[in-house]
Amino acid sequence: MPTPDFDYLPGSESFLDPDRLDCDQPDAARAVVIPFGLEASVSYGGGTANGPDAILKASHQLELYDEQFGCEPYRDYGIAALKPLVPLNPLEAALDQLSDVVGRVLDAQKFPLVLGGEHSLTSGAIRPFVDRFQDLVILQFDAHADLRDGYLGEHYSHASAMRRCLDHPGVSVVSVGIRAISSGEVAYHDANRDRVRLHYAKDQVAWDVSKIVTPLKGRPVYVTFDIDAFDSALMPATGTPTPGGLGFWQAMDILRAAGDVATLVGGDVVELAPIPGFHGCDYLAAQVAYKIMSTALATPS
Numbered sequence: 001m002p003t004p005d006f007d008y009l010p011g012s013e014s015f016l017d018p019d020r021l022d023c024d025q026p027d028a029a030r031a032v033v034i035p036f037g038l039e040a041s042v043s044y045g046g047g048t049a050n051g052p053d054a055i056l057k058a059s060h061q062l063e064l065y066d067e068q069f070g071c072e073p074y075r076d077y078g079i080a081a082l083k084p085l086v087p088l089n090p091l092e093a094a095l096d097q098l099s100d101v102v103g104r105v106l107d108a109q110k111f112p113l114v115l116g117g118e119h120s121l122t123s124g125a126i127r128p129f130v131d132r133f134q135d136l137v138i139l140q141f142d143a144h145a146d147l148r149d150g151y152l153g154e155h156y157s158h159a160s161a162m163r164r165c166l167d168h169p170g171v172s173v174v175s176v177g178i179r180a181i182s183s184g185e186v187a188y189h190d191a192n193r194d195r196v197r198l199h200y201a202k203d204q205v206a207w208d209v210s211k212i213v214t215p216l217k218g219r220p221v222y223v224t225f226d227i228d229a230f231d232s233a234l235m236p237a238t239g240t241p242t243p244g245g246l247g248f249w250q251a252m253d254i255l256r257a258a259g260d261v262a263t264l265v266g267g268d269v270v271e272l273a274p275i276p277g278f279h280g281c282d283y284l285a286a287q288v289a290y291k292i293m294s295t296a297l298a299t300p301s
Contacts, residue, residue, distance in 0.1 A: 136168075144242075213260075
């Protein structure tokens with residue numbers, strides 16, 4: 001369905017190789033990338049405002065062929081990218097702004113993927129999904145539980161991203177990679193185990209992927225991928241790089257298993273804070289974004 005009111009990036013600046021077959025057909029694309037460089041409540045390392053641009057540029061170097069899918073999966077669905085949005089102030093206004101754009105993408109029957117930007121954006125991006133999908137579940141890749149009820153005086157802090165999503169009664173969360181959590185968040189989790197399932201990174205050697213994704217089965221799933229879910233040796237370009245995290249294929253196995261049992265309806269990739277010269281981090285975030293879209297939209301091989 002066409003979306004003539006959207007201001008798309010030209011193919012040379014969009015997501016993936018600028019010479020790909022569909023780069024100048026944005027209205028035909030089924031996936032819409034939304035760059036949203038939000039940086040309003042970071043509490044340690046900064047730089048998330050530069051994340052979307054770094055991901056877009058790195059995506060031009062990705063191979064279009066994906067060995068997991070046995071094809072160039074973008075050909076099944078097409079990808080367009082909006083021109084980067086300038087987040088409004090204050091933070092709550094920025095979340096309203098993003099909610100509106102994501103809602104219009106959904107109304108056009110397309111798959112929204114937000115490139116952040118700090119993790120607080122998820123509580124804005126999720127609102128249109130709550131309105132359109134019953135029994136919505138968030139699959140969260142993250143080092144942090146993000147279950148604080150506000151942090152440093154900010155109700156919509158990046159440290160409260162999942163808590164603000166859980167303000168919606170019909171939403172639940174499955175989190176993987178958690179290894180930085182406060183006692184207050186543990187207490188909240190213990191009181192809400194019917195809605196929040198945490199998979200601690202300390203237990204990852206014993207994880208059964210099929211059991212992790214069982215609560216997702218048959219449900220609409222929003223994927224939020226905080227790139228600090230990866231081990232800090234793999235992903236230092238983030239505000240709080242944390243040791244003991246996930247490897248790339250481990251995370252992708254969980255993502256693909258989720259796609260096998262559920263319907264992925266949207267997502268975001270957040271918390272990249274690019275470091276000059278560390279191109280591998282930007283490339284990794286771009287690869288994750290491509291994998292999310294392909295898992296959601298590509299025809300299984």
